[in-house]
Amino acid sequence: MTMINNDILRRLRFVFDFNNAKMIKIFAKAGREVPTEEIIALLHKEEEEGYKACNDTTLCQFLDGLIIEKRGLREGAEIPAPVSRLNNNLIFKKLRVALEMREEDIVAALALAEVQMSKSELSALFRNPDHKNFKECGDQILRNFIRGLSLKYRGE
Secondary structure, rough: OOOOOOHHHHHHHHHHHHOOOHHHHHHHOOOOOOOOHHHHHOOOOOOOOOOOOOOHHHHHHHHHHHHHHHOOOOOOOOOOOOOOOOHHHHHHHHHHOOOOOOOHHHHHHHHOOOOOOHHHHHHHOOOOOOOOOOOOHHHHHHHHHHHHHHHHHHHH
């Protein structure tokens, strides 16, 4: 089952216990104004009335806003332009940056979700796609990483 951007947004909202106002504030940090109604529509499940699909640009702006919220904007840096094509590797990388996680932190979060991964397997996910040792991040890895974050920040 492919991870849907709306699902990622819902899971991250749960992990960090964000309310609608906090979600709006995070989007604003990335330069995007999102009304409460849109937040609610993005958080609906596909089969629910009022569901609005979360495109890659929207999820990217949320993740960039999360980075700025958690770490601040680098001196002299501008809000990054959102990418129009996100993949699991980029989502994983943005979460890693936002949470200032080192390899051992990520390995520990994955272990909470009962997934064993070596540091070399992990570094392959963060390599440049052109690198010979680059590895695509599957939905299962991303899902388990977010689950590990949930266990880390929220407990069982």
